[in-house]
Amino acid sequence: MTVEDIARYVAAQSVLGKVLKHDRYDVYEIGGGNLNFIFRVQSVSGNSLIIKHAPPYLRMLGEAFALTQERICAEMHTMRYFQTIAPSYVPHVYLCGEERFCFAMEDLREFxxxxxxxxxxxxxxxxxxxxxxxxxxxxxxxxxxxxxxxxxxxxxxxxxxxxxxxxxxxxxxxxxxxxxxxxxxxxxxxxxxxxxxxxxxxxxxxxxxxxxxxxxxxxxxxxxxxxxxxxxxxxxxxxxxxxxxxxxxxxxxxxxxxxxxxxxxxxxxxxxxxxxxxxxxxxxxxxxxxxxxxxxxxxxxxxxxxxxxxxxxxxxxxxxxxxxxxxxxxxxxxxxxxxxxxxxxxxxxxxxxxxxxxx
Incomplete structure (x- = not known):
């Protein structure tokens, strides 16, 4: 997913609109780990959230290293479970988007x-x-x-x-x-x-x-x-x-x-x-x-x-x-x-x- 794809995806999700207070927003790629891409979505009033997306390959090694996108589904399910047993120790997960292999979560800007x-x-x-x-x-x-x-x-x-x-x-x-x-x-x-x-x-x-x-x-x-x-x-x-x-x-x-x-x-x-x-x-x-x-x-x-x-x-x-x-x-x-x-x-x-x- 590109920055433009993320912007369209967020616009279609009412639960994310509530997080952003229905303000206008910008999307920035802010890097990622060895596997996935990370985007920040920030509204003009300063509210923000994070989108994590799994491409069909391992980010660190590039497109030649194919990797199933379903990997992020297991991650979002696990994070949701951690949220039930240890809510103070994990970011809040707002939305699990299995169909687009991404999920939205709390932006830990102060961390x-x-x-x-x-x-x-x-x-x-x-x-x-x-x-x-x-x-x-x-x-x-x-x-x-x-x-x-x-x-x-x-x-x-x-x-x-x-x-x-x-x-x-x-x-x-x-x-x-x-x-x-x-x-x-x-x-x-x-x-x-x-x-x-x-x-x-x-x-x-x-x-x-x-x-x-x-x-x-x-x-x-x-x-x-x-x-x-x-x-x-x-x-x-x-x-x-x-x-x-x-x-x-x-x-x-x-x-x-x-x-x-x-x-x-x-x-x-x-x-x-x-x-x-x-x-x-x-x-x-x-x-x-x-x-x-x-x-x-x-x-x-x-x-x-x-x-x-x-x-x-x-x-x-x-x-x-x-x-x-x-x-x-x-x-x-x-x-x-x-x-x-x-x-x-x-x-x-x-x-x-x-x-x-x-x-």
């Missing part, structure tokens, strides 16, 4: 991506833990297969987390000149295979599927979780592990920039928020979180969608240090995940690599 903020307070991490607890405690109403998850996107997650990064010189990977992966042990490979089995077969909770600091927005007090296109039914530790990996990427950026690191307080706050609502942090959940964290840390070093905190480092020597450190930490966490005995044990393993005294 910024968490990965672009250096001042995220600890209560935000607690709220992220609270959101995970809500996923843990609630179950969506039964629907037909594919209503909440898209098989094509789950396959992409499977391939780019558990398969391609572990195949030497796979053509889907993007290698950087300052990083050469180390040989991996049979134990590492076996644990990745176990994590993959859990990802594919443990249909326990409806997850966000790509929960990281680039899919969480904050205004410093509140948070909003966006971009649920990779939603799927799986083990809760997957969402937790991916999120923790990206918290650690921010910390690795700070570490390699000779800045203070705060991962202990941030990760503790996340689990504190989870436990406050769920009343438990099971050892199985913690161990899976650690394992999936390691898998996410490792794959971001090799896939096209790199970790933005590492890419933001200003020079090659810092990037080389960050990549090597990320790989070492990833291997440690994957290989040790099934032997972690407590949150303190996990944090101690991280500290061995991110202790300021080891710089």
């Amino acid at each position: 910024r991506l968490m990965q672009n903020r250096s001042d995220v307070p600890l209560p935000i991490y607690e709220k992220l833990g609270d959101f995970l607890a809500l996923l843990f405690l609630n179950t969506p109403p039964p629907r037909l297969e594919g209503y909440y998850e898209n098989a094509a996107l789950k396959r992409i997650s499977d391939e780019y987390i558990f398969c391609f990064p572990h195949i030497a010189d796979h053509p889907a990977l993007v290698r950087v000149p300052y990083f050469t992966p180390r040989p991996k042990s049979p134990h590492f490979d076996a644990t990745i295979a176990w994590l993959r089995t859990r990802f594919l077969e443990a249909k326990e909770h409806l997850l966000h599927g790509d929960l990281h600091t680039g899919s969480v927005m904050s205004d410093g007090c509140d948070l909003k979780i966006i971009d649920a296109e990779f939603a799927f039914f799986g083990p809760l530790g997957f969402d937790a592990g991916v999120l923790i990996a990206h918290i650690l990427f921010d910390e690795i950026h700070a570490y390699c920039s000779d800045q203070a690191v705060h991962y202990t307080k941030r990760i503790q706050a996340f689990f504190r928020g989870f436990e406050a609502r769920a009343h438990t942090v099971s050892l199985a959940f913690l161990r899976e979180s650690v394992g999936f964290c390691g898998a996410e840390l490792y794959r971001r070093l090799l896939v096209p969608a790199k970790a933005k905190p590492l890419e933001a480092l200003p020079n090659v020597s810092q990037k080389a240090q960050a990549y090597a450190l990320s790989e070492t930490l990833a291997i440690d966490l994957v290989e040790a995940c099934l032997h972690v005995e407590s949150l303190e044990d996990f944090l101690a393993r991280v500290e061995r690599r991110l202790c300021p005294k080891t710089r």
Whole structure:
């Protein structure tokens, strides 16, 4: 859909006219993520909303990489479900337009991506833990297969987390000149295979599927979780592990920039928020979180969608240090995940690599 298409679509939707107070409006493309296009619709009186549209291809890689448009239907259904169980943590969805592969939602103009903020307070991490607890405690109403998850996107997650990064010189990977992966042990490979089995077969909770600091927005007090296109039914530790990996990427950026690191307080706050609502942090959940964290840390070093905190480092020597450190930490966490005995044990393993005294 073009800007003109969006304008005509909005004009035909009475519910969106109410949001815009029936004023004249303009439509702007404001970019998007790896998969979809994002448009802002803003009225002359300042009211606005966001339209998210899925083209028949993966936006990041272009028209040659075809991808089913139905993917956005699963996302809008998942966001609507999240709105019922965690309304303060997601933008309001005004309209689901399955027939045009788009949906309209609240414009978060006062919010910024968490990965672009250096001042995220600890209560935000607690709220992220609270959101995970809500996923843990609630179950969506039964629907037909594919209503909440898209098989094509789950396959992409499977391939780019558990398969391609572990195949030497796979053509889907993007290698950087300052990083050469180390040989991996049979134990590492076996644990990745176990994590993959859990990802594919443990249909326990409806997850966000790509929960990281680039899919969480904050205004410093509140948070909003966006971009649920990779939603799927799986083990809760997957969402937790991916999120923790990206918290650690921010910390690795700070570490390699000779800045203070705060991962202990941030990760503790996340689990504190989870436990406050769920009343438990099971050892199985913690161990899976650690394992999936390691898998996410490792794959971001090799896939096209790199970790933005590492890419933001200003020079090659810092990037080389960050990549090597990320790989070492990833291997440690994957290989040790099934032997972690407590949150303190996990944090101690991280500290061995991110202790300021080891710089």
